[in-house]
Amino acid sequence: MGKAVPLVEVWRGALLESAHSGHAVICDAKGQIVASWGDPQAVIYPRSSCKMIQALPLLTSGAADRYGLTTEQLALACASHNGAAIHTTRVTKWLDQLGLTEADLRCGPQDPADTEAHEGLILAHEKPCQIHNNCSGKHSGFLTLNQYMGGDPEYTEVDHPVQQAALAAFEEVTGEDSPGYGIDGCSAPNFATTLLGLGRAMAWFATAGQRSDQGSAAGARLVQAMMKHPELVAGEGRACTALMRAMPGRAAVKTGAEGVFTGILPELGLGVALKITDGTTRASECTMTALLIMLGLIEAENPVARSYCNVPIRSRRGLDAGVIRPVADFIRPL
Amino acid sequence: MGKAVPLVEVWRGALLESAHSGHAVICDAKGQIVASWGDPQAVIYPRSSCKMIQALPLLTSGAADRYGLTTEQLALACASHNGAAIHTTRVTKWLDQLGLTEADLRCGPQDPADTEAHEGLILAHEKPCQIHNNCSGKHSGFLTLNQYMGGDPEYTEVDHPVQQAALAAFEEVTGEDSPGYGIDGCSAPNFATTLLGLGRAMAWFATAGQRSDQGSAAGARLVQAMMKHPELVAGEGRACTALMRAMPGRAAVKTGAEGVFTGILPELGLGVALKITDGTTRASECTMTALLIMLGLIEAENPVARSYCNVPIRSRRGLDAGVIRPVADFIRPL
Numbered sequence: 247m248g249k250a251v252p253l254v255e256v257w258r259g260a261l262l263e264s265a266h267s268g269h270a271v272i273c274d275a276k277g278q279i280v281a282s283w284g285d286p287q288a289v290i291y292p293r294s295s296c297k298m299i300q301a302l303p304l305l306t307s308g309a310a311d312r313y314g315l316t317t318e319q320l321a322l323a324c325a326s327h328n329g330a331a332i333h334t335t336r337v338t339k340w341l342d343q344l345g346l347t348e349a350d351l352r353c354g355p356q357d358p359a360d361t362e363a364h365e366g367l368i369l370a371h372e373k374p375c376q377i378h379n380n381c382s383g384k385h386s387g388f389l390t391l392n393q394y395m396g397g398d399p400e401y402t403e404v405d406h407p408v409q410q411a412a413l414a415a416f417e418e419v420t421g422e423d424s425p426g427y428g429i430d431g432c433s434a435p436n437f438a439t440t441l442l443g444l445g446r447a448m449a450w451f452a453t454a455g456q457r458s459d460q461g462s463a464a465g466a467r468l469v470q471a472m473m474k475h476p477e478l479v480a481g482e483g484r485a486c487t488a489l490m491r492a493m494p495g496r497a498a499v500k501t502g503a504e505g506v507f508t509g510i511l512p513e514l515g516l517g518v519a520l521k522i523t524d525g526t527t528r529a530s531e532c533t534m535t536a537l538l539i540m541l542g543l544i545e546a547e548n549p550v551a552r553s554y555c556n557v558p559i560r561s562r563r564g565l566d567a568g569v570i571r572p573v574a575d576f577i578r579p580l
Numbered sequence: 581m582g583k584a585v586p587l588v589e590v591w592r593g594a595l596l597e598s599a600h601s602g603h604a605v606i607c608d609a610k611g612q613i614v615a616s617w618g619d620p621q622a623v624i625y626p627r628s629s630c631k632m633i634q635a636l637p638l639l640t641s642g643a644a645d646r647y648g649l650t651t652e653q654l655a656l657a658c659a660s661h662n663g664a665a666i667h668t669t670r671v672t673k674w675l676d677q678l679g680l681t682e683a684d685l686r687c688g689p690q691d692p693a694d695t696e697a698h699e700g701l702i703l704a705h706e707k708p709c710q711i712h713n714n715c716s717g718k719h720s721g722f723l724t725l726n727q728y729m730g731g732d733p734e735y736t737e738v739d740h741p742v743q744q745a746a747l748a749a750f751e752e753v754t755g756e757d758s759p760g761y762g763i764d765g766c767s768a769p770n771f772a773t774t775l776l777g778l779g780r781a782m783a784w785f786a787t788a789g790q791r792s793d794q795g796s797a798a799g800a801r802l803v804q805a806m807m808k809h810p811e812l813v814a815g816e817g818r819a820c821t822a823l824m825r826a827m828p829g830r831a832a833v834k835t836g837a838e839g840v841f842t843g844i845l846p847e848l849g850l851g852v853a854l855k856i857t858d859g860t861t862r863a864s865e866c867t868m869t870a871l872l873i874m875l876g877l878i879e880a881e882n883p884v885a886r887s888y889c890n891v892p893i894r895s896r897r898g899l900d901a902g903v904i905r906p907v908a909d910f911i912r913p914l
Contacts, residue, residue, distance in 0.1 A: 256838070256859060258625060258762035258763070258770075259760060259761060259762035259763065260760055260762075261623065261624075261625065261759075261760060261762060261772055263624075263625055263762070263838055263859070264838050264839065264857060264858055264859035265857055265858065266858050289595065290595075290597070291592060291595060291597055352897065353896065353897070354895060354896030354897035354898070355896060356896050365702045368699045368702045368703060369702060369703065379896060425595075426593060426594055426595060427593060428592035428593035428594075428595060428597065428901060428902065429592070429593065429895050429899050429900070429901035429902075430895065430901070431895055431896055431901075432895065432896060432897075433895040433896070433897045433899050436592075438595055504590070504597055504598050505598065523598060523599055524598055524599065524600050524858035524860055524863075525590060525597070525598035525860075526858055526859075526860060529858075561688060561763050561764065561765055561766065561767040562687065562688030562689060562690050562713060562765055562766060562767070563686065563687070563688035563766075563767045564688070565763050565767050566763070567762060567763035567764070567765075568762065568763075
């Protein structure tokens with residue numbers, strides 16, 4: 247793997263306290279590089295940043311139409327949600343629709359990131375369940391496809407037809423053979439790719455509306471669903487939701503664990519993929535926002551942009567202590 | 581600043597998913613380097629890893645004895661605690677003893693990391709207060725010194741006598757003039773030093789019991805208090821507490837924000853200081869534990885060591901997904 251480059255700095259007073267390096271690429275659907283930082287050939291796990299790829303077979307198989315899935319359900323299939331009521335009520339209803347229950351999920355329980363949901367569970371003396379898991383929408387999509395295909399219940403096994411369909415879609419849109427997989431936090435396999443492959447996949451989604459094949463039609467529907475329901479893709483206070491709301495209809499963006507972030511830019515016909523080497527979310531959010539500013543999709547002074555790029559660091563009493571900002575050399579005209 | 585070196589790797593399946601670099605030094609009280617990784621001259625903020633230095637004037641001034649502070653209070657003065665009942669009841673009593681209240685603190689409110697305390701506040705429909713702040717013990721120490729000195733209430737201002745006393749102690753034990761300060765999360769100034777300076781300070785504490793001057797006597801009392809009350813220095817489930825319990829009387833260790841960790845090793849007469857460049861706690865905990873293993877203070881197979889070094893990564897359903905481990909080149913005989 248080539249060398250990562252400095253992308254984000256954390257300043258406190260007059261001292262550079264911490265720093266983050268990584269790789270980023272902006273490319274078109276052919277994988278032509280428009281701009282890159284670090285090594286576009288770096289092999290990474292996309293983690294949750296590729297959920298829209300994992301959702302493709304749900305549509306291309308015909309399952310989504312057979313079950314009459316709504317754009318809300320398609321957005322949830324691509325989501326890393328906060329486990330707020332707007333997410334969990336819809337996932338519960340989706341499982342009902344399939345005649346399934348929480349016990350059919352294989353994502354494991356997770357405490358909801360949403361404050362109201364988290365405190366509601368404590369006040370009700372309840373524990374979080376699998377529906378609260380940020381991936382429960384993706385897994386509801388897996389379950390829908392599995393029911394349509396008549397597969398066995400262990401749909402997260404790598405050799406299960408649901409995951410083999412996800413792999414086939416992944417290799418098609420990345421344009422690469424995946425060199426392997428890891429087990430994700432939700433127990434599903436997460437296939438590896440080069441950063442360029444992930445960027446190419448995002449450009450494939452960005453240009454899907456310009457093509458007429460069945461796969462591209464599925465991709466375009468997922469992108470439209472994400473942009474129509476940004477609050478379902480993540481939740482209040484989250485970067486994906488706030489950034490998509492700030493660029494309505496112009497971009498679909500998706501975070502992933504361990505410092506990954508992807509962007510689908512239909513207006514420009516481009517895809518973005520980035521990975522922070524140390525896996526830190528504050529740096530992936532700052533880098534993605536800086537790239538969106540460079541691409542002219544959001545103003546640097548937009549309050550949403552300022553929440554993730556050039557972010558003030560404050561003490562717990564509110565004193566101004568520093569800033570999280572992109573490295574000066576990273577910013578350039580595109 | 582010299583180049584940081586790879587210290588910690590995060591593996592998922594057969595792929596290196598993320599990596600952390602940094603600087604580390606082991607030295608004696610004269611600042612003679614026993615071993616180092618990266619650049620011992622790197623200038624850093626010690627953050628909470630230097631609380632035992634900030635507590636020195638509380639003892640050397642005579643304030644601690646005038647107020648009859650217990651070893652529990654001295655441990656709390658050096659703590660980044662979880663805001664559990666064992667911490668907050670003692671801080672509340674300490675403020676009472678001074679005739680002060682929560683409103684006299686200047687650390688700001690913080691939600692307690694301790695699960696029972698966090699859930700207790702929600703169940704009682706209460707908000708966290710300044711006593712829950714992980715630094716409330718340090719600030720109670722500042723308030724004690726301030727009352728003894730008769731200073732004004734704004735004891736976190738950098739030119740306040742309490743902070744100037746902390747600076748004088750800091751420069752004495754690091755053996756360096758501090759090049760500046762930043763505002764810490766608790767609004768107190770945090771003075772910068774080289775990593776070597778911080779390591780030298782820790783070695784000064786480690787050898788304090790061998791010297792007879794007043795400052796060293798104060799340092800030795802603080803180290804003894806930390807080692808006697810590991811549960812007060814951090815709390816259940818925290819690295820500092822678990823590691824000190826696993827090496828009873830042999831080491832005092834202290835974490836700091838943004839990937840700093842310090843170690844006081846009286847048995848060896850050595851000090852340890854390390855900084856992870858990206859500021860990540862999983863990496864500072866892994867690196868410190870690896871150093872303690874290399875120094876023969878804890879066995880690699882000790883369950884506590886395994887909680888922070890060679891840590892299994894599991895999915896939310898408990899599947900084995902990977903490992904957080906020290907870089908092979910970093911490990912060497914000392």
